[in-house]
Amino acid sequence: MFKIKIHRKAAKEIMRLPTSIRERILDTIRNMKSNPFSGDVKPIRGLQGVFRKRVGDYRIAFAIDFENKIIVILRVGHRKSFYK
Numbered sequence: 001m002f003k004i005k006i007h008r009k010a011a012k013e014i015m016r017l018p019t020s021i022r023e024r025i026l027d028t029i030r031n032m033k034s035n036p037f038s039g040d041v042k043p044i045r046g047l048q049g050v051f052r053k054r055v056g057d058y059r060i061a062f063a064i065d066f067e068n069k070i071i072v073i074l075r076v077g078h079r080k081s082f083y084k
Helices: 006-018 019-031
Strands: 003-006 041-043 050-055 058-065 068-077
Touching: 003 006, 003 019, 006 019, 006 041, 006 068, 019 058
Parallel strands: 003 068
Antiparallel strands: 041 050, 050 058, 058 068
């Protein structure tokens, strides 16, 4: 089991989302505790050790500290503005 830490910027982005999408994102983050690589997960090009997970039209950027078993949620956003 991994621990989840949400960066302050990601927390603000999550709180700005519509309620239904926010719940989907939070459920996905909770499910990442047992297996962070389940579902549509790909590395982000140009950023070493940073991955993105797809949740509908939204993306969750995260990094993993395997030694301490910690997942850090770095960013959450719509796919159109996610990589800008």
